[in-house]
Amino acid sequence: MNIEVRGLTKAFGPISAVTDLSFEAEAGVVTGFLGPNGAGKTTTMQMMLGLVTPTSGTATFGGHRYADLPHPSAAVGAVLDSAGFHPAHTAYDHLRVYARMGRHGTARVDQVADLTGVSAFAGRLTRTLSTGMRQRLSLATALLGDPQVLLLDEPSNGLDPEGIAWLREFLRELAADGRTILVSSHVLGEIEHTADHVVVIRDGRLVTAGPIAGLYGTATVLVRSPQADLFAAKLVTSEVRVEHPRPDLLRIHGLSTEQVAAAAASHGVTLHEITPEHPTLEQAFLHLTGGSR
Amino acid sequence: MTALLAAEWTRLTGTKLWLWGLLAALASGALIGLLALAGPENFTPPMPGLDTAQGIHALLGLLGFTVFVPALLGTIAVSAEYRHRTITTTTLFAPRRWTWLAAKLAIYTGAGLAYGATAAAVAGGALWGVAVLKGITLGLPAVTITALLARIALTMAVYTLLGLAVGALLRNQVTALIAVGAYFYMIETVLMLIPGIKLLYPYLPGGATAALTGFTYLADAIADQTGTSATPLLSAPAGAAVLVCYALVAIAIAVAAPLRRDIT
Numbered sequence: 001m002n003i004e005v006r007g008l009t010k011a012f013g014p015i016s017a018v019t020d021l022s023f024e025a026e027a028g029v030v031t032g033f034l035g036p037n038g039a040g041k042t043t044t045m046q047m048m049l050g051l052v053t054p055t056s057g058t059a060t061f062g063g064h065r066y067a068d069l070p071h072p073s074a075a076v077g078a079v080l081d082s083a084g085f086h087p088a089h090t091a092y093d094h095l096r097v098y099a100r101m102g103r104h105g106t107a108r109v110d111q112v113a114d115l116t117g118v119s120a121f122a123g124r125l126t127r128t129l130s131t132g133m134r135q136r137l138s139l140a141t142a143l144l145g146d147p148q149v150l151l152l153d154e155p156s157n158g159l160d161p162e163g164i165a166w167l168r169e170f171l172r173e174l175a176a177d178g179r180t181i182l183v184s185s186h187v188l189g190e191i192e193h194t195a196d197h198v199v200v201i202r203d204g205r206l207v208t209a210g211p212i213a214g215l216y217g218t219a220t221v222l223v224r225s226p227q228a229d230l231f232a233a234k235l236v237t238s239e240v241r242v243e244h245p246r247p248d249l250l251r252i253h254g255l256s257t258e259q260v261a262a263a264a265a266s267h268g269v270t271l272h273e274i275t276p277e278h279p280t281l282e283q284a285f286l287h288l289t290g291g292s293r
Numbered sequence: 294m295t296a297l298l299a300a301e302w303t304r305l306t307g308t309k310l311w312l313w314g315l316l317a318a319l320a321s322g323a324l325i326g327l328l329a330l331a332g333p334e335n336f337t338p339p340m341p342g343l344d345t346a347q348g349i350h351a352l353l354g355l356l357g358f359t360v361f362v363p364a365l366l367g368t369i370a371v372s373a374e375y376r377h378r379t380i381t382t383t384t385l386f387a388p389r390r391w392t393w394l395a396a397k398l399a400i401y402t403g404a405g406l407a408y409g410a411t412a413a414a415v416a417g418g419a420l421w422g423v424a425v426l427k428g429i430t431l432g433l434p435a436v437t438i439t440a441l442l443a444r445i446a447l448t449m450a451v452y453t454l455l456g457l458a459v460g461a462l463l464r465n466q467v468t469a470l471i472a473v474g475a476y477f478y479m480i481e482t483v484l485m486l487i488p489g490i491k492l493l494y495p496y497l498p499g500g501a502t503a504a505l506t507g508f509t510y511l512a513d514a515i516a517d518q519t520g521t522s523a524t525p526l527l528s529a530p531a532g533a534a535v536l537v538c539y540a541l542v543a544i545a546i547a548v549a550a551p552l553r554r555d556i557t
């Protein structure tokens with residue numbers, strides 16, 4: 001079941017939270033939904049789920065709006081940090097209420113509790129739970145209907161490193177199972193190793209969408225050579241740009257290491273060092289989302 | 294819909310709210326028993342005794358005066374969804390929002406009826422117990438008393454609905470509780486002191502309740518004090534109809550307005 005977002009727009013009075021946002025998320029992959037604080041990630045997810053009415057635009061799951069799905073909680077699960085628990089209910093009570101409401105059967109309560117580690121504190125009142133425990137209980141609630149699509153808004157909030165690693169693995173398994181996973185974060189590092197695709201937004205607008213590898217941008221090649229001046233003169237064309245940071249050092253944009261080596265050989269230039277340079281994904285992300293903000 | 298009803302039932306029984314409701318019902322019934330035992334003729338100012346029709350009406354009317362308790366319980370039940378932000382998950386599981394409100398209304402109307410039946414049964418039992426104990430012949434036939442008690446139980450169910458609707462409308466639990474409490478304790482009584490508005494009294498929730506429970510002591514007392522004649526109340530069925538209308542209007546507004554608001 002694919003997710004399709006078309007022209008989603010939301011204005012809260014004078015504030016444009018989301019503007020003409022379109023993207024897709026496919027089944028079988030984890031799609032990261034990235035953007036700095038206030039970019040509109042939460043608002044977008046709330047609109048996708050019908051909690052917030054969009055000013056315009058639509059979001060569909062397998063062609064249906066959330067509210068029009070024949071059995072919504074069995075199709076789409078959501079972990080939102082705006083969701084709470086009745087403080088006088090135990091974790092188990094909470095799951096039982098929503099298992100009933102979604103017609104998922106009480107047997108499912110034990111399954112999701114085991115799956116998410118909620119079993120360890122199922123009998124405790126929700127008001128006594130830690131942030132990480134609440135996050136797991138939210139996830140357990142979202143999984144009650146064994147949904148094909150999972151929307152998670154900053155799910156690693158409050159999780160310890162072990163919990164984060166577990167969640168990462170868990171989401172990858174769910175995706176490998178053919179499910180559609182959309183997971184938001186304002187830190188790239190958090191989903192860099194989980195997501196296959198990314199959708200990056202800033203100020204409510206789409207910045208880029210596609211495979212995560214594409215975020216790296218074009219690689220550069222660093223070359224150390226006693227004949228740096230000569231080599232630079234030979235290399236420069238309309239496609240190739242060369243920086244010359246030190247007398248013996250060149251940074252070449254627009255060529256692969258293989259192409260640089262071949263060029264050096266054909267021009268008879270001596271090379272002492274040839275190094276591919278990748279900007280880190282975090283740098284790419286900061287660049288895309290406006291860096292210093 | 295059965296799933297939503299089952300879920301609301303699970304939710305209700307998962308907290309101690311039902312226990313407080315039960316205790317409140319028993320206590321308000323027992324209070325009437327205590328008053329009967331003391332004897333209305335010994336009150337200051339003295340009220341007609343239990344051997345008169347008026348005396349029975351007044352005493353049971355006092356039970357009718359505790360209807361704000363189930364109203365508060367109804368208010369707590371709905372506004373808790375907003376206060377504890379379970380509303381998000383509830384809306385995700387039941388995206389057509391009126392459905393879960395309808396389920397809540399059904400469950401809590403039942404709960405309100407159970408509350409009223411408990412309070413009325415305890416009060417009725419105590420009344421007859423006191424009559425036997427003191428050797429009094431009650432001023433009304435048993436059938437009439439039972440009918441009065443049934444009307445009070447019904448009133449309590451309607452008030453639970455009203456409280457629920459107020460909770461859905463105002464969402465903020467404290468605001469909603471204050472609004473409901475202030476209305477029953479102050480606003481309506483104050484309204485009755487204004488000559489023009491007094492004519493509306495039969496149509497206000499308190500007046501309609503008085504018509505339903507047959508308790509006019511308060512209206513009469515105020516009429517005495519202000520030196521005006523008491524506004525005649527509606528008939529009991531008309532009073533019931535007015536109350537139900539209030540609940541329906543409140544629910545309609547709750548469905549039309551807040552349920553469309555963004556849940557963030």
Ligand SMILES: Nc1ncnc2c1ncn2[C@@H]1O[C@H](COP(=O)(O)OP(=O)(O)OP(=O)(O)O)[C@@H](O)[C@H]1O
Pocket residue numbers: 012015016017035036037038039040041042043044186557
């Ligand atoms: N209910 C609301 N009323 C008014 N403005 C809102 C509301 N909700 C969000 N906004 C505004 O919309 C913009 C987007 O907010 P949103 O919460 O969607 O961002 P986000 O990407 O989830 O940020 P974060 O990483 O901090 O969670 C912000 O400018 C925010 O102030």
Ligand SMILES: [Mg+2]
Pocket residue numbers: 041042043153
């Ligand atoms: Mg957010």
